[in-house]
Amino acid sequence: MNTLVTLIAAAGTFGTVLMFGTLGEILTEKSGNLNLGVEGIVFMGGAFGLAGAYSYEALVGVGSSNGLIAIIVAAISAFLAGAVASALFSFLTITLRANQNVTGLALTILGTGVAKFTGEYMRHKVGGFVTLSNPLKEAFTFVPMPNFLQNIPIIGKILFSQSIFFYIAIILAVAMHLFFQKTKTGLYLRSVGESPVTADAAGINMVKYRYLATIIGGGISAIGGMVYVMTTGGCTWNEHSLAGIGWLAVALVIFCMWKPLNVLWGAILFGALKIMYMRVVLPFFPTELYKILPYVVTVIVLIITSMRNSRDKQPPASLGLNYFREDR
């Protein structure tokens, strides 16, 4: 029991990263855009989040920097980086009608390149390593919950001992759920992704919806990269450790069946699978194979949903397809 509690609590750290990455991609995919550039977007979010916070601290001086401002600066820098990258993606796929898969992969190449370039450039400029001062680092991992909540057995550790980003991600997931289910805009967005023909005929401005959903979604995904670098990454640039987070987010979108609320536990589960080999050792199962479980599970989910062919558990019907009014 105790092992389980500590495992779930620890999974929250990496899970938070995945939550942002996945929620952003869900928003994008709901509009029918399959943005395979998430990997690049997460990289950019990490690099620019760090660059933002670092520049802020360099600007005001180490002594007088404020943790909250640093978090806001990092989040905004990451969001903007992701948004700009996704705007590029949108311009190409929506306006210039380029193939989504190929454009997404190109964005992954460009995004990881820009991020590595930024990280390496900062290191080169500074001439040693690039990191923040200890008080700022602590601001990013600070647990914003009062002690009495943290001390509640079991749920205190799981729910109330996480960084501020964990709670923001939860609020975001709930807000996104309400947006899709309860608002007219959300309904329109879903119809754009499900049936562009109908949406277009109903007079919904498809272009606007796809652009906005993709850009905001990209920004949210990018925050995931920032959270990774600033919390578990120790506020320093490491180009290897971010690799794969974006793809994992793409998998998680499927696993969660495009439903924001599922991300809350899905991300924790995927986070737990990444680190489970350190806590639960099964004698008959090679621990290295734990790491492919998220992908295997995702494949199974994909197959089962396509076999059952039930409407509400499918990818948005026009996912990955561009819409040409003239093609009708």
Next chain:
Amino acid sequence: MSAEVKKAPLIRLAKKDAMDPKKAWAIRVGSILFALILGCIPILITGNNPITAYIVILQGSLGKTFYFKQTIKLAIPLLGTALAIAPCFKMRFWNIGAEGQITAGAIGASFFAIYFAKSMPHVLLLIVMMAAAALIGGIWAMIPGYFKAKYNTNETLFTLMMNYIAIGIVAWLQGGPWEGRKGTQQIPLFDKNAYLPTVFGIHIGWIIVLVLVILVHIYMNYTKQGYEVAVIGDSVNTARYAGMNVGWIMVRTMLVSGAICGIVGFILVSGQNKTITSNVADGVGFTAITVAWLGHLNAFAMIAISLILAILEMGSSYLQQVLGVPSAISEIVSGILLFCMLGCEFFINYQMIFRSKKEVKA
């Protein structure tokens, strides 16, 4: 909202009839030049002269026999994988699982390199390795193909997941059954018997890939199977009316595609790495998709595209040594290049019709 429907938009788009191929290629080359100009921005940020930087990139990729060889080595797997992807994409089957199919093929080849290197003659061993790679790569690709054909399972996402499963299996082999010194997570180099021979100082992967260029070109343009693939790509329904077994053709094409990827995996382990690591495909599977697409699935055009990307990658690593520009510049310039080339197709395929006064009145 309804107002938008009634009023004709300011700019209307219409599909162009086929553009003069010369003009089309001129636009494409123009987009490459445009991308290279955009690529100057990050170079300027580092405080270097872009023209010098581009010259250094060319020096570092083509300037010496050694650099040229290295550039070719980078281009081989890119080209090979792009060839593999072409039939799938022609069919509008979005196989983005080349990374995994390369890795799966590499596992097949490595199995024989590890266990049979001493007991088989050189040429036979290499042939067996290549056959095993093609088979395993093909099977790996067939799995998502089967589910697409049978249940219409989303192939983009399925093939993507298969990548990480294959990579995970190699990671397990690296630390498990095939590990060398215990705890090192490293598979030792193969026996020399399992290495690809070299011609002109480069492993014969380049010959294999050039042969594949011709074979794929013939397959796609002059065979019945290639024709079927093209018909499905145009319209699945047309293919069905014509009595084609669409499901089987999908599975078969994936088998072919995966087999070629597998052969690339074989070239990578036998010619380049001399062993297998979980990183064996190293992103080639993804980059090759852009190569195939930008080459318009034309086997010969892919040669040029893969060379351009290889030149950028090889040259940038030299650029970092000489001018201190981070070598990730190659990924940036490649990315910009891909974006520009993707974008320029729009201007080839569509024309913009501006709203004329007449139309507004009507």
Next chain:
Amino acid sequence: MKKTLALVLALLMCLTSVFAQGASDADTSKTTKIGFVVIGDENDQGYTYNFMNGMNAAISQLKSEGYDVELSVKRNIAEDAGCVDANLALAAEGCSIIFNNSYGFEQYMQQAADEFPQVKFISLTNCGSQVDGRDNTYNAFARIYEGRYIAGVAAGMKLQQLIDNGTIKADQAVIGYVGAFSFAEVISGMTSYYLGARSVCPSATMIVQFVGSWGDPTLEAEAAQALIDQGAVMISQHSDNTTPATTAQKNGVFHTGYNNDMTAVAPKASLLSCKIDWTKYFHDFIKNELDGKGNPSDYCGTYANGEIVVTELNEAIAAPGTKEAMAKAEKAIADGSLQVFDLSTFTIGGKTATNADMYDGFAAVKGDAVKNGAFLESTLQSAPYFVGQIDGIKWLNAAY
């Protein structure tokens, strides 16, 4: 289409011939170029950072002595064919001496060594050069286990203080060790560290997590967290990043580091670090080559030569008397009265250990390392070969 292709190819040919001229001209200067292939970059504030500090110091020392040397570094190189390419590129650039800083680089470096027989290739921390049949490959390492033993003493003093204060019970003196992979270099290091701790805190025990990566900040942090969740009150590490230190601080436990002084990162947790100072080796190797003296194919640095460094003790949190205890151990190691792997200080499976229990069958050099009642580490070859699983250390996960 074909015309375009022909045009592109012709253009490439032209460029090749033009730039061939330019590139070959660049290599004629007298400067000796030193190449360095590294697995990470300075941002790790640990492993590669430490190597780079040593290299930079050696280069500036050589320059001040009048040698015309220049450094060229390939960063963030993976342990695969990319490592061959990095070595080849440095050699093609004109480097005559190329260092490689990760264990897993050696088999790739050797491929480059075959293509450039006149260039010297050094695989740091690995052990193949004595047996690989090549004249231009070298190895080097240092007796870091001596430094780890002394760091262990500082950790043991802290644990004993916690016991004496009543903060923890004697059987709660648990050390958590974040290891990269379960092979000799790590096992030797953690065992010597543990023996150092146990020499001053007899009830100390140790639990170990193998991460499966030299440098993945998330996994290192998670390994440290898992260890702390299972009762560790002192964390040490054989991995490249600082996240075990910060995790220790977050949980209010203590830490000793590796490769870099981590007291700045975690002032409330980190007591000290031990590291190898590579400056002397780099300096001497390059100098010897330039002077035409040659170098041994395998070199092992020692505490006595100043190649093992224990960083300054964080006295704000260290137990009183730690400095003295460390000095005592240092002196005993230096004069030979203390053997780190003294067979009388540990057992394997409840019995006195034999060479077969401890000697790594995969070490390049075969032999018997047990002499005069002690296991002699790093004497047959510089790279460690102790792989015994001694009583008191529990492996939580041996997957890697």
